[in-house]
Amino acid sequence: MAKKxxxxxxxxxxxxxxxxxxxxxLPDQFDITVFGKEPYPNYNRIQLSKVLQGDTxxxxxxxxxxxxxxxxxxxxxxxxxxxxxxxxxxxVYTDKGKETAYDYLIIATGSNPFMLPLPGADKEGxxxxxxxxxxxxxxxxxxxxxxAAVIGGGLLGLEAARGxxxxxxxxxxxxxxxxxxxxxxxRAAAELLQKELESQGMNFYLEKQTSEITGKKxxxxxxxxxxxxxxxxxxxxxxxxxxxxALAQESGVDVNRGIIVNDHMETNVPNIYAVGxxxxxxxxxxxxxxPLYEQGQALAKHICGMNHQGYKGSVLSTQLKVSGVxxxxxxxxxxxxxxxxxxxxxxxxxxxxxxxxxxxxxTGAVLFGDTKEGTKLLSLIKKGAxxxxxxxxxxxxxxxxxxxxxxxxxxxICGCNGVSKGTIVNxxxxxxxxTVEQVKGKTNASxxxxxxxxxxxDLLTDTLGDEYEADTKESICACTDLTRDEVVAEIxxxxxxxxxxxxxxxxxxxxxxxxxxxxxxxxxxxxxYPEEHEDERESRFVNERLHANIQKDGTYSVVPRMYGGxxxxxxxxxxxxxxxxxxxxxxxLTGGQRIDLLGVKxxxxxxxxxxxxxxxxxxxxxxxxTVKTCVGAEFCRFGTQDSTGMGIQLEKKFEGLNTPHKVKMxxxxxxxxxxxxxxxxxxxxxxxxVWEVYVGGNGGTDLRKAELLVKVKTQQEVLxxxxxxxxxxxxxxxYLERTSHYVERVGxxxxxxxxxxxQLRSELNARMDQALSVYQEPWSNVLESETTLKDLYQxxxxx
Ligand SMILES: Cc1cc2nc3c(=O)[nH]c(=O)nc-3n(C[C@H](O)[C@H](O)[C@H](O)COP(=O)(O)OP(=O)(O)OC[C@H]3O[C@@H](n4cnc5c(N)ncnc54)[C@H](O)[C@@H]3O)c2cc1C
Ligand SMILES: NC(=O)c1ccc[n+]([C@@H]2O[C@H](COP(=O)([O-])OP(=O)(O)OC[C@H]3O[C@@H](n4cnc5c(N)ncnc54)[C@H](O)[C@@H]3O)[C@@H](O)[C@H]2O)c1
Ligand code: SF4
Ligand code: FES
Numbered sequence: 001m002a003k004k005x006x007x008x009x010x011x012x013x014x015x016x017x018x019x020x021x022x023x024x025x026l027p028d029q030f031d032i033t034v035f036g037k038e039p040y041p042n043y044n045r046i047q048l049s050k051v052l053q054g055d056t057x058x059x060x061x062x063x064x065x066x067x068x069x070x071x072x073x074x075x076x077x078x079x080x081x082x083x084x085x086x087x088x089x090x091x092v093y094t095d096k097g098k099e100t101a102y103d104y105l106i107i108a109t110g111s112n113p114f115m116l117p118l119p120g121a122d123k124e125g126x127x128x129x130x131x132x133x134x135x136x137x138x139x140x141x142x143x144x145x146x147x148a149a150v151i152g153g154g155l156l157g158l159e160a161a162r163g164x165x166x167x168x169x170x171x172x173x174x175x176x177x178x179x180x181x182x183x184x185x186x187r188a189a190a191e192l193l194q195k196e197l198e199s200q201g202m203n204f205y206l207e208k209q210t211s212e213i214t215g216k217k218x219x220x221x222x223x224x225x226x227x228x229x230x231x232x233x234x235x236x237x238x239x240x241x242x243x244x245x246a247l248a249q250e251s252g253v254d255v256n257r258g259i260i261v262n263d264h265m266e267t268n269v270p271n272i273y274a275v276g277x278x279x280x281x282x283x284x285x286x287x288x289x290x291p292l293y294e295q296g297q298a299l300a301k302h303i304c305g306m307n308h309q310g311y312k313g314s315v316l317s318t319q320l321k322v323s324g325v326x327x328x329x330x331x332x333x334x335x336x337x338x339x340x341x342x343x344x345x346x347x348x349x350x351x352x353x354x355x356x357x358x359x360x361x362x363t364g365a366v367l368f369g370d371t372k373e374g375t376k377l378l379s380l381i382k383k384g385a386x387x388x389x390x391x392x393x394x395x396x397x398x399x400x401x402x403x404x405x406x407x408x409x410x411x412x413i414c415g416c417n418g419v420s421k422g423t424i425v426n427x428x429x430x431x432x433x434x435t436v437e438q439v440k441g442k443t444n445a446s447x448x449x450x451x452x453x454x455x456x457x458d459l460l461t462d463t464l465g466d467e468y469e470a471d472t473k474e475s476i477c478a479c480t481d482l483t484r485d486e487v488v489a490e491i492x493x494x495x496x497x498x499x500x501x502x503x504x505x506x507x508x509x510x511x512x513x514x515x516x517x518x519x520x521x522x523x524x525x526x527x528x529y530p531e532e533h534e535d536e537r538e539s540r541f542v543n544e545r546l547h548a549n550i551q552k553d554g555t556y557s558v559v560p561r562m563y564g565g566x567x568x569x570x571x572x573x574x575x576x577x578x579x580x581x582x583x584x585x586x587x588x589l590t591g592g593q594r595i596d597l598l599g600v601k602x603x604x605x606x607x608x609x610x611x612x613x614x615x616x617x618x619x620x621x622x623x624x625x626t627v628k629t630c631v632g633a634e635f636c637r638f639g640t641q642d643s644t645g646m647g648i649q650l651e652k653k654f655e656g657l658n659t660p661h662k663v664k665m666x667x668x669x670x671x672x673x674x675x676x677x678x679x680x681x682x683x684x685x686x687x688x689x690v691w692e693v694y695v696g697g698n699g700g701t702d703l704r705k706a707e708l709l710v711k712v713k714t715q716q717e718v719l720x721x722x723x724x725x726x727x728x729x730x731x732x733x734x735y736l737e738r739t740s741h742y743v744e745r746v747g748x749x750x751x752x753x754x755x756x757x758x759q760l761r762s763e764l765n766a767r768m769d770q771a772l773s774v775y776q777e778p779w780s781n782v783l784e785s786e787t788t789l790k791d792l793y794q795x796x797x798x799x
Contacts (some may be wrong), residue, residue, distance in 0.1 A: 011036025054514025
């Protein structure tokens, strides 16, 4: 029997998944032809966010290599657009003059990004974020320009903004609603998200509507309807998508918002089907892959003549792909008159969970900070579980049962691909799978957004027990397979002196590196060669580049050094004068006993520093921040030692020292510990004739009590042991690893062994002195450099 001719228009994620399903059901029944407008094989569009964020490369996001088409006898026409469908004669025509007949036609033309029809939207530097070309355009712009504006604070806009930050740009996000991701989150979660993203350096303009894109040939900025304006060298529009229906409509296929299909993905025209973002099913158009894959399954079964109930619609779930941010939502997100909610807001852990219940059934969930329960909740909501079932499953995990162990076989592990626990466990057992990659190959789990990888790994552990050895070697980022220790060893061994050289010699997978490895390499090089290494300013995070902390409204905060938290009338008068002169928004005492001037304009920073005439407090740096002190023996009736004097000495000695992460210290003069040394990176407590030195404490998100390192008699010894500890931490911790995590990881006994060894302690002190000898006060440095003033602060002369 002659094979049926099957033609697919659109070589994207939904169309090709439908073909894969068909090939699985009936491998040899069709002559398949695929037309794809883009000149690539089918790739993972989802991962473009990861490409922009520097976590992966374009070459690594291909889903089906050229060879796959060949192996399956598929005729692929890449870079060729279908321009007409003749539904009577069942033929399609392309822009390259090709005519192809079909028995079955699948339209999977996806969506087009919605571009706001603003004056100036056609200028150079305005782009969408939809395909490889857009991604390349943004990466290229980041090499030449500084300021990006992203219009739209939805999933796409925020993922783009994170990518542009990683590429070293300053990023403003302009959002129409009064809170972010209002289609996916409730206000509480959105506000937590905003705070987190602001701390990563993103700047938000909420409730703003853009009225114009300014500039001559290239964009130079945005104007808002309320009269405001901001500068921008790159504008990314991420304000939603429009199903790509023009071809279908012109060819006489019924369309509404999308191409109208029934439960078998049939259009009104015989033998023409639609699947993916271009299709409209029961008045719903979807923009996430999970429903599109479910549609593909239904379509394949129908075309292959299998009995199937068809596609019934999907429960959606979303997860933002921004590193360091965990947000998840599924089903309904906002309360209604008939719903009740279970809400847990843990201010301490900065987590938020809301579960909506209607008539005892779970109907939706929003999670922030801890999204481990997301997959389970999606699964329960999909199957219409009642609240009791959820509470019981939660009890099981509270009792220590792992999340995957407590799941039933039908529950979904991979939301994107609809792969259940049972399917994965069977594949592991029957096919002898031992790695996440193998599970992906066999079941599709983790093949799309990748957020379920940890659950798949947990399932491998759970199923294989001791036989499963997770790959524990962790590379410093996706640009290399080398670990932190391997990179540092290579820097030392090969005498590498610049990040570019490291990337080149150690065969980095990306040319420019990413936001993870660039600052890390700069730190490691400075640590290994304190005297020779020239700081690579462009590799540093924005706050460190500008020597001030960027705030929510785009202004900066200025914190002058106040050694040991001690000040005097003259300094206070100067601070007050500066605050008045530059109309500082708020003067605030910090937790580290200093004064923070908030709301300083970027262009005023150099003048503020000049007028203050004080050293930088380094409140923005991965560096020694403050040394908090108690009043001590001089004034306090409990005081046994000069804690302020000790604190000042410590702060003066270690001022400006580059460290893997910020370092905070506290010195008290009796066990009442008013300077809170128990939760500091270094805490010193004075007792009668003795100083106790504690290390590895943390009072922030990961609360940790500091551990006793040593008891010594003199202030000189405090300085010596602290220097040894800090230098050892500098030389051995990973970049961005706080002392609390480091000490926890290596154990206090190990650190004690090192610093108590006289020889090692003396060597560590010598290397610390070398590192400290190159310190230059950054604010006065900036004031001396015309170029820096102009490049970074847009000041022509400030002297
Ligand atoms: C940056 C980014 C991140 C995303 N992240 C996620 C995520 O984390 N999770 C998630 O679920 N979803 C995510 N999405 C959405 C997801 O990628 C889409 O839902 C999915 O790709 C849609 O698949 P599709 O096949 O319907 O459309 P597409 O993937 O757009 O494929 C359609 C293809 O058809 C081609 N085409 C159109 N017209 C013609 C024609 N006339 N002739 C020939 N070819 C034609 C198009 O060029 C395109 O290549 C993301 C999207 C983007 C852009
Ligand atoms: N992690 C993920 O799941 C993920 C990531 C990226 C993209 N996507 C998908 O890609 C598609 C596109 O994403 P999107 O974020 O563009 O769509 P979206 O519709 O989810 O969000 C668009 C956002 O832009 C805002 N907006 C609309 N008009 C505006 C204006 N004039 N000015 C400022 N803001 C405006 C809206 O309020 C909305 O929050 C969606 O289907 C999305 O689901 C998903
Ligand atoms: S720690 Fe002790 S000495 Fe210092 S201020 Fe508190 S009570 Fe006084
Ligand atoms: S949940 Fe997205 S790939 Fe599994």
